[in-house]
Amino acid sequence: MLSLVLPVRNWPTERIEACIDSFAALDAPFLTEILVIDFGSDEPIVLRDDIAPLASVVRLEAEVWSCGEAINAGVLLAVNHVIAKADSDMLISASSKGELERLVTEAAAGRLGVGIAQATDLHQSYSVGDALALVLEGRRPNGRLRAKWGQGGLVVFSRSTWQEIGGVDSRFTGWGNEDNDFAERVRRSGRTLHWADPQALQIFHVWHAPSTGMNGILKLRQTNQKIAHTDKSVLRSMLFPHSNFAELAAPEVLKGSTPLVTLGIATTERPNHLRMIREAIDSFRGQIDEDFEILVIDNGSSPEAVEELRRSLDKIAWAGGLLRLESTEIASIPGARNLITQGARGRYICVVDDDDIALPNRLGDHLRNFERNGQLHGSHGGWIDFDESTGVIERNSGKQRTAATLLRGTGKITAHPASFYRRDVLQALPYDEAFSLGSDLDLALRMAVMGFEIGHTGSFVTLRRYHSSNVTITGTARQASNGQTARTRVVNTYGWNKNEGLAQKAKESDNEVYCRNQLSIDTLAELIPGYVGQWQIYVPISAFTGDGATAAATPGPAGASAKAVPDAAGGAGEDQPSSGRFKVNGGLLESVFAVSAGDLCTRRAGLNQPIYFRSAPVRGLKRARKLKGEMETLLHLPCHLTSVRQGELDREVPFNWKDLAVKAGERVLRSEEFNDLSTLMACLNMVNGRSAMGQTLRIVSDYNERGQVYCLVSPPIKGYDEIRQFKFGLEQQTGLLFHQIASNGELSELTLGSKGH
Incomplete structure (x- = not known):
């Protein structure tokens, strides 16, 4: 029913054994286990052979002393639901069995958050052996009863109480404050703190030199006091930063009882x-x-x-x-x-x-x-x-x-x-x-x-x-x-x-919080089920050019779909110049088409947007990722995966024709609209890419009542005669009809009588 936990580090074995002997002398059937947690002592703790059979030592490696962490390890290893934690320089009177049993029963029933015993500090004239002999004889050594401001030598609590507030805080190192902090958190959680009757439950602290004189102890105690005074939370995270307990304990032990x-x-x-x-x-x-x-x-x-x-x-x-x-x-x-x-x-x-x-x-x-x-x-x-x-x-x-x-x-x-x-x-x-x-x-x-x-x-x-x-x-x-x-x-x-x-x-x-894990679509694709959605794979058009050209539509990108390569490339064939523009690897494009059919597109509306090969819709994320991997293996560069609907949403934004910046007395020549970018690019390849006309033509990606459309536009041209000449040349070379548009994108022909001509 009760497990006693004794956390120790570099403590005289004589004192530990005396503490165990006094508890064993209670002859209490409810006390079934005594765990000595040796928390990184310089020399491992070894108890004498005839020590109480209830006692065992658990050795943990640790550079820093944390009583709280040692207690947590002991509670997790304990077999009982009710825990008593005692300092190993404490002795308990044989007459205390009844009051201790009452505390254990109350804790087990959930009526007690933590039971605390007041210790009597013995005079320094008592040796460990003398004090133990008196206690075992049922006599009470002379000493001074501690005030209730200190938690000290012996506390009793249930595993569920300990678990629900996160155990003893392992941030406390050295000596002091971890016990007060634990008791205060139990109280703030709404559970009862009860001080045992000091006449019915007697524990005695055997004198030793104050630990504050040890190197660094005072600084650690000040740090502990700061934590206790500033952190008034109830729940704490149970961590094991100072010892190897997490490495040694089985996963089910670390999980505890709840x-x-x-x-x-x-x-x-x-x-x-x-x-x-x-x-x-x-x-x-x-x-x-x-x-x-x-x-x-x-x-x-x-x-x-x-x-x-x-x-x-x-x-x-x-x-x-x-x-x-x-x-x-x-x-x-x-x-x-x-x-x-x-x-x-x-x-x-x-x-x-x-x-x-x-x-x-x-x-x-x-x-x-x-x-x-x-x-x-x-x-x-x-x-x-x-x-x-x-x-x-x-x-x-x-x-x-x-x-x-x-x-x-x-x-x-x-x-x-x-x-x-x-x-x-x-x-x-x-x-x-x-x-x-x-x-x-x-x-x-x-x-x-x-x-x-x-x-x-x-x-x-x-x-x-x-x-x-x-x-x-x-x-x-x-x-x-x-x-x-x-x-x-x-x-x-x-x-x-x-x-x-x-x-x-x-x-x-009312501002959005920045989320540090800005997950890419490729990362999300590993988490979303494989049957989800309809997808398309986007490949930059530069993947099919031999000169590493950019994917932008200027100057005059070449090639469209495999079926249109001869037209788009001006009949030049694989790895041949295309009207002075890009070198199109038609064979590579054919290989990609063997993986998936597709077309050419831009992903956004706008002027001279990057051009992509877009696969046909693929049902299911798993299959789409497989095809994407095959394309990346062929092309040796990353491809983009986007849902069909997201691609539509991205393109369902009309082009702002005011971006062409047409001034008074100027007009822009706009070709007829095409739903198929491949056909438009084939017409564009009819223009000599090295000519002034070919260098200035641009592709506009737009969205209107016809859906996604593309057209060619010239730069702004000023003057009636200049516009007519440029228009005639474009129509001759491309076989397309061009119309004059004003700054709002609407048809507006500049005539001889127009203002600014």
């Missing part, structure tokens, strides 16, 4: 949810050494669907011991979320939607947030939306979560599946089940108004999936209505005279 994090997933029967929830769970594999549990609550599904879900989840072999599935007949998302809070065993609850995919950094970044600021109530990060059907990707960095930004900001502030909370926070502030949809926004608003601090990780943490049965899509109207109700309810808690201040505060802080 997980650090609960992954909370609310789900219900809908199309493809079995596939999506498995992908959601798999995305957490390996994060934070899997020190988490996965709690899935099915709400409202039929019993047959729940059993089908159970069989499906059983196939996730790596998560077998971590995963729990429970169900409720009530179809309620906030209800399921509240059940997760009630059933969670982790110190933190990570909100997970059953159709989203966590980024590999998610749990680590959330926990680092709490490490940087121990007073946080929760954490949130940026999210990346991806459309399962089209593959369109949208990055949302998120903003600071405050009452002002949530009430008066411009949106895109936070996403519920990118959130992470302390369990006690969600216990104190549950989801409002009156909101069938939008309970997440209501929760965020109530947290902000009540002063809860939710920090941003400064990173993207999750991929949010859009699909046909997505609640965001199917319940848009209800979400908007509920969102307005939640906002109105919160706004009404403010006086009318506060609205202007809220608006001003929102304006000041």
Whole structure:
């Protein structure tokens, strides 16, 4: 029932053995284990052969003494739920068994946060042997009872209490303050501190020279005092920075008796949810050494669907011991979320939607947030939306979560599946089940108004999936209505005279947070399922030229598609000059066409945009990545992967004809429009690239009622005669019709009577 932990470093063996002998003399059946944690002593601690059989020594290598880290190691190694930590220069009276047993029983029942014993400091005239002899005889040596300001020699607590506040803080090194800090955090967590009856539980501190005289101890103690005075947080990250415990302990030992994090997933029967929830769970594999549990609550599904879900989840072999599935007949998302809070065993609850995919950094970044600021109530990060059907990707960095930004900001502030909370926070502030949809926004608003601090990780943490049965899509109207109700309810808690201040505060802080992990499409492609979207591969046209020419449309790029190479190259053939422009490797272009058909395009509307070979649409990200790899192997340079729809969105921007900067008395000659860039470039190759005319012609990529179009334009030309001559020459060489346009891009012919002629 009780494990005694004795943390030591470079301590006389005589004192350690005397401490163990006094506890063994209690003859207490509830004390089943004594662990001596030798934290890097210069000479390893070796106990005498006849020491109590309950005692064992665990040796850790460490350069720096951290009593807190030694205690944490002992608690993790202990076999019992209730722990007593004692200093190894303490002796316990044989008459203390009853009071000690009472403390152990109270801690085991959860009625006691930490039990503390007052020590009696013995006079320095007592040797260790003399003091032990008196204690074993049942006599009380003379000494002075310590005041209650010191935590000192003996404390009793449960493993769950220790776990839920993050153990003893290992930042404390040397001697002092780690015990006071631990007891204060237990008290601030809402648990009871109890001082044992000093007559019923007697412990004695055997005198030794003060440790403050040792080299560097005073400086360490001052550092410890600074930590204790400035960090008033309850929860701490359990780290082992000073010893090799993390290397020696098995993963299940490091996880302790309860997980650090609960992954909370609310789900219900809908199309493809079995596939999506498995992908959601798999995305957490390996994060934070899997020190988490996965709690899935099915709400409202039929019993047959729940059993089908159970069989499906059983196939996730790596998560077998971590995963729990429970169900409720009530179809309620906030209800399921509240059940997760009630059933969670982790110190933190990570909100997970059953159709989203966590980024590999998610749990680590959330926990680092709490490490940087121990007073946080929760954490949130940026999210990346991806459309399962089209593959369109949208990055949302998120903003600071405050009452002002949530009430008066411009949106895109936070996403519920990118959130992470302390369990006690969600216990104190549950989801409002009156909101069938939008309970997440209501929760965020109530947290902000009540002063809860939710920090941003400064990173993207999750991929949010859009699909046909997505609640965001199917319940848009209800979400908007509920969102307005939640906002109105919160706004009404403010006086009318506060609205202007809220608006001003929102304006000041309504900026996106910079996310340090700006993931490229290639990186995201490794995380998004292989069946997602329709994709196209883009290859710079310079990949098919022998002279390393740029991909820009000026001066006159050559070649288009394999079928158009003879035309585009003026019939020159492979590796031959093309009207004085680029050398086109027609054979290489044919090889790429063997991988995928395609055409030529620009990725943006504009003037002289870079030109790319664009593959035909490819269904599924996995196949698209395979074809991309084959093209990169052929061309020996990177290719670009973009969803078909994203490519359309990028091009669905009209060209601003004012960029041509046409002045009064000038006109620009514009050719007829082409949907096929290859055909236009074949016409362009009819113009001698070395001539003044060929050097000045430019390609405009535009978007209008016909869709994506291309045309040739001249530079601005001044003078009626000059325009006519240039137009005649262009039409003769290209076989195209050209029209005069003004600064707005509209047809406007300069005549002899025009102003400025």
